[in-house]
Amino acid sequence: MTMRFSVLASGSTGNAFYVETDRQRLLVDAGLSGKQLEALFAQIGRHPSELHALLVTHEHSDHIKGLGVLARKYRLPIFANEKTWRAMEAAVGEIPSEQKFVFPLGAVKTFGDLDVESFGVSHDAAEPMFYVFHCGGKKLALLTDTGYVSERMKKTVENADVFVFESNHDIGMLRMGRYPWNVKRRILSDVGHISNEEAGLALADVIGDRTKRIYLAHLSQDNNMKELARMTVAQTLEQKGLAVGGRFHLYDTDPHQATALACV
Template structure:
C-alpha cells in the first residue's frame, strides 16, 4: 500500500499528523484537546482506535496538549526520548508503564512494515526531534520547530519523496509585529523557528529530482500567510538557482484549523 499521511492541523495553536501504511497508523504529536483531536480524526475517517502509537517531537504545549487524555482514552503507547519524557511528565498526567516507551534520538525502529527514524533538531526544548518514515522505497519526513537546519538534519531529510517542513514566519512581519522583542529574538534565533526565506534556502539544497511535494507547516497566524509563504519559499529557491515546473514539484499548504487531504507518498 505504501505510505500515506494527513497533517491534521499545524500551527502555533496545535500540531498533529497521521502517517499510515495499511498495517500501522502512527500519530506525530497531539497538540490539541482530546475532543478536538477526535474531531480532526473523524474528518479523515479515522478514530483513536485505529492508531497504534503516538510519536512526540518535544514537550511544548502545542505538541502535547491532548497527549495524556488521548493516550489514556485509547490505551495508546507514547514514544519519546528520555529528556522529553522528563520534561512533559507533569503536563500529561499518569501514563501506564506499558505505554511509556523510549525512542532515543537518532534511533530507528520498525513498527510492522513501517520504519521510523528519529533525528535531532535545533529548538528551545529539552531534546527536540523530527522523524522520517519509510515503507519500501517510500520516504516521508516531518520536520518542524527548528531554528536552523544543521548538516545532520539535511542528511536526515535528504532523498525524501515528500516533506512536511516548517515555514513559520515572514521576517519583516515578525519584526513589525506586536510580540515583545525577547520573543521575536527567540523565534529568529537558532533555537526558534524557520522563516520562509530560510525554508526556501534549505529546499534549494534538497531538490534532487526525487522530491515530489513539500507541505509548508507550522505557519504563524500572526506573522505569515499561506500565499506569502509559498511565494517567498519559491522566490528564495529561485534566488539560489533552483527552478522547477509545477508538474514536477509542488509546494502545498497545511492549515491551523483543518486537516490536509490524505496524500500518498508514492505516485499511483
Template sequence: MTILTEDFGMRVSVLASSSSGNATYIETPQHKVLVDAGLSGKKLNDLLHSIDRDLKDIDSVFITHEHTDHCRGVGVLARRYPQLTVYANAPTFAALPRSVGELPPDQLRVFDRGAALDLGDLDVESFGVSHDAAAAQFYQFQHDGKRFAIVTDTGYVSDHIEGTIRDADALVMETNHDLEMLREGPYPWSLKQRILGDFGHLSNEDGANAIMDVIGLKTKRIYLGHLSPHNNIKALAHVTVANMLKAQGLAVDHDFKILDTDPAIADPLFTVGA
C-alpha cells in the same frame, strides 16, 4: 485495529500545523500513527473523522518535544486508548507539562535521538533539532522505499538533518514567520530574539533555503508547516518559497508541488511517492 493485506503504500495527512497545535497522521497496511498530539482529544478526533479515520485505530504517537502545541492531547489519548504506544526520548518524557496528566507507564517507549525503529512495514528514524526544548527531535518514516519527513521547530537545519532527509518523497518544512512581520509585530523583543535565534524557528526564507538543499528527483510534495498566526500569512509563505525556488531554476508545480498546511483543517490523505 484492522490490518490490511493490500499494500496501498504509506498515506499521510497533515491534520494540523501551526504554532497553536500540531498533528500528522501516517498509515501503512499494518500501522496507523500520529506525529504529535498538540490539540484536544476531541479536536484530534474531529480532524481524523474529516479524512474518514478514528482515534480508536491509532496504535502509536511519536512526540517531538514537550511544548504544548505538540503534546497537549497525548495524556488524554494514552489514558483513553490502552492499545496506544507513546514514543519520545527520555528528556522529553521528563519535561512534559503537568497539564498532560499521568501517562500509563506500560504504554511508554523511549526512542532516543538518532535512533531507528523497525515496526514491521514502517521504519522510523529520529533526528535532533535545535530548539529551546529539553531534547527536541523529529522523524522520518519509510515504507517500501518511500520516505516522508517532518522538520519544524528548529532555529536552523543542520548538515546532519539535510543528509537524513535529502531526496525524501515528501516532507513538511517549517516556514514559521515572515521576517518583516515578526520584526514589526506585537511580540516583545525578547520573544522576537528567541524566535530568530539558533534555538527558535525557521523563517520563510530559511525554509526555502533548506528545501533547496534537500530536494531531489524523488521529492514530489513539500508542505509548508508550523506557521505563526501573528507573524505569517499562508499566501505569503507560499509565494516567498515558490519564488525563491523558481529563481534557482527549480520547476515548481511541474516536478513537485508546494502545499500549504492549516491550523484547523486536515490536508487530504495522499500516498507518499505516488
C-alpha cells in the same frame, strides 16, 4: 506497500501529523484537545481508536496538549526520548508504565512495515527530535520547530518523496509585529523557528529527483500568511533553479483543517 499521511493540524496553536501503512497507524504529536483531534481524524475518515502508537517530537504544549487524554482514553503506547519524557511528565498527567516507551534520538524503530528514523533539531526544548518515515522504498520527512537546518539534518531528510517542512514566519512581519522583543528574539534565534526564506534555502539543498510534494508547516498565525509563505519559498527555490509546479508542488497546511489523506 503504501504509505499515506495527513497533516491534521499545523501552526502555533497546535500540531498533529498522521501517517499510515497497510499495517500501521501512527500519530506524531497531539497538540490539540482530545475533542479537536477526534474531529480532525473524522475529516480524513479515521479515528484515534485505530492508532497503534503516538510519537512525540518535544514537550511544548502545541505538540502535547491532548497527548495524555488520547493515550489514556484509547490505551495507546507513547514513544519519546528520555529527556522529553522527563520534561513533559507533569503536563501529560499519569500514564500507565506499560504505555510508556523510549525512542532514543538518532535511532530507527520499526513499526510493522514502517521504519521510523529520529533525528535532532535545534529548538528550545529538552531534546527535540523529528522523524523520517520509510516504507516500500518511499521516504517522508517531517521537520519543523528548528532555528536552523544543519548539514546533518539536511543529510537525514534529503531526497524525500514528501516533505512536511517548517515555514514559520516572514521576517518583516515578525519584526514589525506586536510580539515583545524577547519573544521575537527567541523566534529569530538558532533555537527558535525558521523563516519562509530560510525554508526555501534549506529546501533547495534537500529536494531531490524523487521529491513530489512539499507541505509548508507550522506557520505563525500572527507573523505569516499562507500566500506569502508559498510565494517566498517558491521565489527562493526558483532563484536556485528549482521551479515549483514542474516536478514538485507546494501545499498549504492549516491549524484547523486536515490535509487530504494522500499517498507518498
